[in-house]
Amino acid sequence: MLTKEQYKQVFRQRLLALAGTGLDEASTYEKYAALASLVRDHIGQHWVDTTRRYDVEKQKQVYYFSIEFLPGRLLDSNLRSLGLRDLWIDVLAELGIDYQELADAEHDASLGNGGLGRLASCFLESMASLGLPGHGCGIRYTYGLFEQSIINDMQIEKPDTWLKDLNIWEYRKPNKAVEVRFGAPLGVVKAVPYDIPLIGYENSTVNTLRLWSAEVQDTSGLSYSSLAPDDYRKLLEYKNWVESISQILYPDDRYEEGRILRLVQEYFLVSAGLQSIVRHIRRKQGTDLSTLADRVAVHINDTHPALAIPELMRILLDEEGMGWDEAWRITTRTISYTNHTVLPEALEKWPVSEVQSLLPRIYEIIHEINERFCAELWQHYPGEWGRIAAMAVIADGFVKMAHLAVAGSYSVNGVAALHSSILQKDLLHLFYQHTPGKFNNKTNGITHRRWLLGANPGLADLITDTLGPGWLHQPAMLKNLQAHAEDAAFQEKVAAIKTERKQQLARLINETYHVALDCRSIFDVHIKRIHAYKRQLLNVLRIMELYNRLRDNPNLDVLPRTFLFAGKAAPGYYLAKKIIQLINVLARKVNADKTIKDKIKIVFLENYGVTLAERIIPAADVSEQISTAGKEASGTSNMKFMLNGAITVGTLDGANVEIREAVGEDNIIIFGLTAGEAAECYRTGRCNPLPIYQQDERVRQCVNQLIDGSLPVIGDEFKPLYDYLLQPSGHFLELQDFAAYVEAQQTIDQLFRDERQRWKMAITNIAQAGRFSSDYTVKEYADGIWHIRPSYFRG
Numbered sequence: 001m002l003t004k005e006q007y008k009q010v011f012r013q014r015l016l017a018l019a020g021t022g023l024d025e026a027s028t029y030e031k032y033a034a035l036a037s038l039v040r041d042h043i044g045q046h047w048v049d050t051t052r053r054y055d056v057e058k059q060k061q062v063y064y065f066s067i068e069f070l071p072g073r074l075l076d077s078n079l080r081s082l083g084l085r086d087l088w089i090d091v092l093a094e095l096g097i098d099y100q101e102l103a104d105a106e107h108d109a110s111l112g113n114g115g116l117g118r119l120a121s122c123f124l125e126s127m128a129s130l131g132l133p134g135h136g137c138g139i140r141y142t143y144g145l146f147e148q149s150i151i152n153d154m155q156i157e158k159p160d161t162w163l164k165d166l167n168i169w170e171y172r173k174p175n176k177a178v179e180v181r182f183g184a185p186l187g188v189v190k191a192v193p194y195d196i197p198l199i200g201y202e203n204s205t206v207n208t209l210r211l212w213s214a215e216v217q218d219t220s221g222l223s224y225s226s227l228a229p230d231d232y233r234k235l236l237e238y239k240n241w242v243e244s245i246s247q248i249l250y251p252d253d254r255y256e257e258g259r260i261l262r263l264v265q266e267y268f269l270v271s272a273g274l275q276s277i278v279r280h281i282r283r284k285q286g287t288d289l290s291t292l293a294d295r296v297a298v299h300i301n302d303t304h305p306a307l308a309i310p311e312l313m314r315i316l317l318d319e320e321g322m323g324w325d326e327a328w329r330i331t332t333r334t335i336s337y338t339n340h341t342v343l344p345e346a347l348e349k350w351p352v353s354e355v356q357s358l359l360p361r362i363y364e365i366i367h368e369i370n371e372r373f374c375a376e377l378w379q380h381y382p383g384e385w386g387r388i389a390a391m392a393v394i395a396d397g398f399v400k401m402a403h404l405a406v407a408g409s410y411s412v413n414g415v416a417a418l419h420s421s422i423l424q425k426d427l428l429h430l431f432y433q434h435t436p437g438k439f440n441n442k443t444n445g446i447t448h449r450r451w452l453l454g455a456n457p458g459l460a461d462l463i464t465d466t467l468g469p470g471w472l473h474q475p476a477m478l479k480n481l482q483a484h485a486e487d488a489a490f491q492e493k494v495a496a497i498k499t500e501r502k503q504q505l506a507r508l509i510n511e512t513y514h515v516a517l518d519c520r521s522i523f524d525v526h527i528k529r530i531h532a533y534k535r536q537l538l539n540v541l542r543i544m545e546l547y548n549r550l551r552d553n554p555n556l557d558v559l560p561r562t563f564l565f566a567g568k569a570a571p572g573y574y575l576a577k578k579i580i581q582l583i584n585v586l587a588r589k590v591n592a593d594k595t596i597k598d599k600i601k602i603v604f605l606e607n608y609g610v611t612l613a614e615r616i617i618p619a620a621d622v623s624e625q626i627s628t629a630g631k632e633a634s635g636t637s638n639m640k641f642m643l644n645g646a647i648t649v650g651t652l653d654g655a656n657v658e659i660r661e662a663v664g665e666d667n668i669i670i671f672g673l674t675a676g677e678a679a680e681c682y683r684t685g686r687c688n689p690l691p692i693y694q695q696d697e698r699v700r701q702c703v704n705q706l707i708d709g710s711l712p713v714i715g716d717e718f719k720p721l722y723d724y725l726l727q728p729s730g731h732f733l734e735l736q737d738f739a740a741y742v743e744a745q746q747t748i749d750q751l752f753r754d755e756r757q758r759w760k761m762a763i764t765n766i767a768q769a770g771r772f773s774s775d776y777t778v779k780e781y782a783d784g785i786w787h788i789r790p791s792y793f794r795g
């Protein structure tokens with residue numbers, strides 16, 4: 001163990017080596033990089049040891065394939081996991097450096113759009129913290145999700161240049177590169193892995209997130225001087241094309257554009273990932289792949305990596321020389337699949353012609369999979385042409401990726417109880433009838449270490465003081481807080497922590513947006529991707545309704561509220577961008593209105609991502625989870641909010657259903673149509689919003705205000721939203737749920753007047769949030785799907 005003086009020396013030396021500069025001259029980023037690089041030193045040996053242990057013990061390992069990962073910043077969580085955080089805060093302080101400032105210099109790795117990528121990162125953290133042999137496999141996008149700013153009320157997208165400075169956490173492994181083959185004329189692409197260590201919390205386990213980057217094959221055989229000018233141009237064009245593969249993350253959440261480059265990315269990911277797994281197995285455990293399924297589990301996060309099925313078949317058939325039946329037996333015992341959505345526009349399908357020309361061999365295999373699958377169905381359902389056509393992997397000129405994923409895997413799961421039951425009863429019900437044993441539920445989870453310990457250290461300290469530190473490894477222990485839910489002194493401490501976080505956020509908002517917030521007001525928060533089904537528009541309508549009442553009567557007896565929004569819209573999603581504009585326009589009007597006595601304020605925070613979420617969620621009093629019932633597969637921010645003591649206002653959708661079970665109906669505000677009622681509404685066509693518009697004066701007033709000049713915009717900016725809300729179908733039942741939503745908010749207003757009641761609810765939410773830790777989710781995957789065990793028992 002070094003002394004503090006020695007640590008200071010070590011820091012100076014690293015800074016000098018890395019940046020060629022002394023303390024006085026170094027930039028904040030350089031100081032951050034020096035610290036991060038020292039943290040890296042501590043990881044190396046654990047990483048090597050973990051990898052060796054898995055190999056020596058011949059542990060079955062799981063590879064989690066995902067087109068997106070959303071890890072957030074890593075310095076703070078890595079320091080905590082290694083138990084070095086307090087030490088370094090001290091050492092830096094003695095050097096006159098503010099640790100937090102360094103931590104804030106890290107670029108937020110945003111290689112994902114939202115929930116799906118964040119889930120993958122929570123799972124990786126939990127697997128490492130449980131000592132489970134589990135790794136991530138993804139793409140190293142040069143540009144992550146675009147950076148959002150708001151100009152003239154509207155979203156502007158800028159490239160996310162997260163790699164412009166040295167990325168300390170990644171290790172380029174050129175000797176582990178593999179070749180990915182596309183059909184002519186694209187040819188061979190080199191896939192180079194960049195490994196990022198995944199550090200378990202206080203357990204010395206270090207797993208691997210392997211991200212692949214596309215590069216041109218070695219061109220040293222070609223001498224530039226010998227190339228004709230046209231060849232040189234072609235060479236550069238080819239290089240550009242290859243590098244475009246891992247250049248950008250598609251900025252769509254739950255929407256598939258069907259762009260050919262996306263298909264290229266998907267194959268690039270699975271081919272590189274599977275080849276490297278197979279190579280590793282052969283090197284460490286011998287060349288016989290007949291027992292592959294006992295040695296690795298490959299999980300596909302949604303259908304984006306579903307080409308793993310034909311790609312593994314290709315490797316086994318063409319490279320291993322196996323027969324079809326054996327290869328199929330192995331493949332369908334190796335791959336498992338999670339479905340994330342029932343929205344039709346999000347279900348992937350690729351035109352046969354495109355798959356065929358881009359990936360001829362893979363298409364042949366998919367074709368054969370389909371032939372055999374349909375033949376098998378014919379055995380079970382002779383003569384039922386309709387049923388077989390509806391289940392086919394290839395139909396109507398498209399490859400249906402969800403069908404491929406179900407046919408080629410041994411486990412299919414949804415991500416919350418309601419979602420899994422909708423899969424079984426509706427979206428995939430023919431598949432469920434055929435192979436019910438494949439289907440199961442794994443309700444999503446979040447890592448309480450990032451979302452409580454990291455994001456809300458004040459609350460974490462209070463919990464540890466109250467319960468001891470056991471909850472960090474066993475989050476179910478949070479339940480013991482229930483005994484303190486009505487304890488006035490404990491309530492006051494929780495309330496003080498909430499106030500402090502609200503003040504911090506208010507400071508940030510005042511500095512950035514010059515809006516002064518009242519920290520005694522209710523912080524009512526709606527942060528997530530902007531999407532019609534998530535119904536930010538419903539939230540806006542009820543704010544307009546409240547505003548109208550306040551305009552009529554400035555002395556109206558309502559508790560002051562601060563409405564916070566954040567979220568990105570896909571650049572091509574017109575309606576979602578209009579919603580962002582509407583929020584900002586309304587905010588301008590309301591925030592400037594002196595007549596309503598500062599009773600309400602609205603702020604849209606730019607550039608939502610993991611780091612911003614970590615700042616906002618601990619400051620939230622109310623969590624808005626108001627998707628149309630049946631449409632949000634699970635949601636995970638709902639869990640982050642409850643863990644931080646916010647009260648959910650939500651529909652009976654996704655994991656909200658399970659949150660209600662956990663906290664009891666007195667500790668959550670549920671409103672609106674159920675999934676069954678919403679489905680019925682759509683099915684019978686009885687979802688015309690016009691009668692509601694005609695009968696409910698409040699609705700009519702708010703909807704009309706979108707177009708009647710009430711809002712400070714020139715022209716018909718919000719006519720598209722007006723039309724959307726009133727169209728007979730195709731909307732998300734905003735008006736159907738309006739009255740119930742307004743009433744739910746009045747319930748919140750009443751409940752928050754009784755401080756004792758309100759903090760009892762908040763503490764109950766924290767106490768019951770343990771079950772939503774991804775530690776438990778991952779354990780269920782490990783036991784029920786992957787059949788892997790921890791290789792290392794702590795203690």
Ligand SMILES: *Cc1c(COP(=O)(O)O)cnc(C)c1O
Binds near residue numbers: 529634635
């Ligand atoms: C948790 C999280 C999400 C998912 O939020 P939902 O409200 O469940 O859709 C999306 N983006 C980020 C940055 C997150 O941290």
